[in-house]
Amino acid sequence: MLGGLDTGDKIASIVGAVLSAAAIALTLMARRGAADARSDAQLDRAAAELAALVRRQWDREARNRGLIHPEPLAVRWASTPRPVSPSAADILGPAAGRATRLGLHGDVTTVASAWRQLPARQLVIIGAPGAGKTSLAVLLVRQLLADNQTADAVPVLLNMSAWDPAVHLDTWLARRLADLYPRLGRDAAGRLVTSGRLVPVLDGLDEIPQRMLPSALIALNHAVTADRPLVVTCRAEEYESLIGATGTPLARAAVVEVEPVAGAQAAAYLRAGQIAAERRWDPVVASLTTDPSGPLARALATPLMVYLARTVYADPRADPATLVGFADPAAIEEQLIAGYLPTVYRTRPAAPDEHRPPRPYSPDKAISWLRVLAEHLRDRNTSELAWWRLPAAVPVHGSVFLLVWSVAIGLTASAVLALGGFDYISVGMSLSSVPGFGVDLGWPYIPVATTAVALAANLVSWYFVTGPRRIRVQPGLMVAAIVGGLLSALVLGVLDAGLGDPGPSDVATYVVFGFVFGLCLGLAILPGASELVSPRQSMREDRNVALAVALAACTGVTVGGAIAGFTQRGFAMGFLLAVVLVSSASCWGRFGFALLLLVVLGRLPLTLFRFLDDAHARGVLRQVGAEYQFRHLRLQEHLAAQSAAQTSRR
Structure with missing residues (x-):
């Protein structure tokens, strides 16, 4: 009897444990399902937001490039006869039947529907220079966004010249997506790429350096093995040479070639x-x-x-x-x-800016400035005009630029301190207390030391700070940082009170410096909800990062000097450190100095961003994220050749 009860009890315990485990598993599965549902909903919102941003971007670019009004030129395209395509069976699968080649054809209004009909949705658009490949890609993106079938996969047009094939395509896509559309954030950008919610429209395969093209084609083939949708544009001769050299076409991609404009088409458009x-x-x-x-x-x-x-x-x-x-x-x-x-x-005056009226520019001056920029791009063998690379346009060697920049920082900082009434002897570093030295450097120490520190910072940042920076901190964390700064100041004040008797001014100093220090650490640099990254915005964000770091350093050194009883010296050294950091260790500082030199030399205008915005509005430049490009490579080459001819005549 008791044995039966004991056995029953054990069985009941086992059954209860199993039921409990099942209940826990079901609960976890339910929670995971709810989390997955929330994750899917968040991804849907990110895709919808990306689609809105892409539509806004390319609607504006299409207007600036004259692709909307008047109606776009009826450029025609057809399957290329060049030996660069996979077989019809590879592209269409069983649907190819006995067909040996594709017979795709159409114009700018039908490229989207032709792309949808391809089983793998992979397309390569080739053509002669100036044939309209990029314009066709822009119109394709706009057509896909206008169609409900693309609600789950957002087409994004990206220039391939910035891609290093050593970096996996997905990694590069996620980075470019986060850089161009910062509102998404890097996590959402990465998930959009890996979840197949992105249609990469990659413009300018031929703009990748020649030596890297074979590895680029291999990397593309590796990335699209899972029948991922893709669109690539390339110059026809370069693509034919690339396929001939590698012997491997691009996966299951159909290849169409833009046809020459017929005389009747040109006449109708004119x-x-x-x-x-x-x-x-x-x-x-x-x-x-x-x-x-x-x-x-x-x-x-x-x-x-x-x-x-x-x-x-x-x-x-x-x-x-x-x-x-x-x-x-x-x-x-x-x-x-x-x-x-x-x-x-x-x-053709530029379209009015919402903040500034259009500014007239003399054609001679505008063309002269554009020649300088085209020459700069030619020397760098690129088509991307980035403000943070402007120091390379200064007609001196990079090492000379760094040295001059460092000397300018040292002299400027020292002059400001002198004008502020600081005593160099009391501020300067004295080595007389160091055994074996007995030397007081006095006033020369400040400019010499500042120049040396600036040069060191320049050398380091020249190699490591290669692009604009952005701090992305949530507003709540910024408030926490301010509170933390005030608490840190309170602790320092309590410690100082144990060593002496601080007065009201000292307490106020701690409070002010604690607030500023926390504010700098928690500075949030976030674009607006509907903003796209732009060159001017990118420069402002990098400037704000530099200012935040400089103010934090200045505050920390000053507070340390005040606690040690060297308020004047502490503030002076904090100021000097701030000047060095904000000037040298940032793209914004180098850009400002390079622009100043180029203005003095008469090569560029002081209001460079306003001039570039104006050129973009006129259709001379096109904008892709934080970079500009000339409307067409032919225009850039023409201006660079004019600049070279002028230099040779001198």
């Missing part, structure tokens, strides 16, 4: 939006339609040249019939490129 009685374009239209293989038709065979022709001769007083008189297509192209900037800066 006359679009004109007054019905306008007859200025008649000779050009007649030449394009009656002589489709003539020099004018060959020159206007790319969207770039058609756009330039329409822009250069938009003024009713200009006579486009002069184009008919050229016998060489290259001469026509040179005429259009040379006439573009004078026309833009003479007849």
Whole structure:
């Protein structure tokens, strides 16, 4: 009887334990499911926010580039006959049947629907320089965003020149996403990439350095093995050479080539939006339609040249019939490129900024400044104009720039202290108390020491601080940091009270310095909810980081000096340390000094950002995140060649 009860008790215990374990497991699964649901909802919100930001970005860029009004040029494309594509069976799978090659074709309005029809949704767009590959990519992104089918996968257009194939594509995509759209945050950006909620539209494969192209193609193939959607653009000859060298096409990607603009297409675009009685374009239209293989038709065979022709001769007083008189297509192209900037800066004012009215710029000065920037990009072998790389545009060696910059910091800081009435002898570091020295450096110590520290900071930051910085701290943490700073000051005050009798001024000093110190540590540099990163915003964020670090250092050294009884010396050394940190150990400090030198040399305007914003609004530059690019590489090369010719004449 008792044995039966004991056995029953054991069985009941076992059953209870099993049921308890099952209940715990179900609870954990329910919690995990709820967490997953919350995570999915957060990812949905991040994707929706990214889609809104991308749409806003490329709607603005499309307007600036003239891709919306008038209607875009009806550029056509078709499956390329070049030996660069996988087989039809590799691209279409069983649906290929007996087909040996694809027969895709269409225009700028149908590229999105053609991309959706591909089983792997992988597409490579190739074409001649100026053929409109980037414009086609921009319009593709806008079409995909306008379609509900892309609600789960957001197309994002990125320039490939910044990609080092040694970095995994997913890692690079997540970094670029967080840099371009900082509101997302790095965690959400990474999850959007790894969860397949992103359609990378990668522009300019040919802009990757030549020696890195084979490894770039291998890395792309490795990244899209799981049939991930992808769009890549590249110059046709460069892509054919790359595939010929590696022998491996890109995964399951269909390859289409942008076709030359037909004479009738160019004629229709040139006359679009004109007054019905306008007859200025008649000779050009007649030449394009009656002589489709003539020099004018060959020159206007790319969207770039058609756009330039329409822009250069938009003024009713200009006579486009002069184009008919050229016998060489290259001469026509040179005429259009040379006439573009004078026309833009003479007849096309920039769109008004919401804070500043448009500013007129002399065409000669504007072109001169743009030549300097184009020369800078040519020397760096890049197309990305980044403000933090401007020191490389100063016409001296980098080591000379660092030395001059360091001397300027030392002399400026010393002069400010002298004007402030500080006694260098009392502030200077005395070595007389050190056994074996017995030397008092006196006043020369300050400028010499500051210059030395600035040079050391410059050398370190030149190699390690290679781009703008951003502090992303939650506002709640900023409040906690301020409270922590005040508590730290209170502790220091209590310790100081045990050593002496601090007065009211000392207490106030601790409170002020504690607040400032905490504020600097908790400084939140966060963009607005709908903001996109921009060059000007990126510069301001880096400046704020430098100021926060400098103020924190100044506060810490000053408080330490005050506690040690050397208030004047402590403040002076804290000030000097702040000047050094804010000036040298930041991209913003180097940029400011480089710009000042370039202004003194007459190479750039003091209000550089305003000039670049204006050029962007006029369509001369395009903006991608915190960087600018010239509207087209042909324009950059033309300006750089003019700059080189001017230098050789000198």
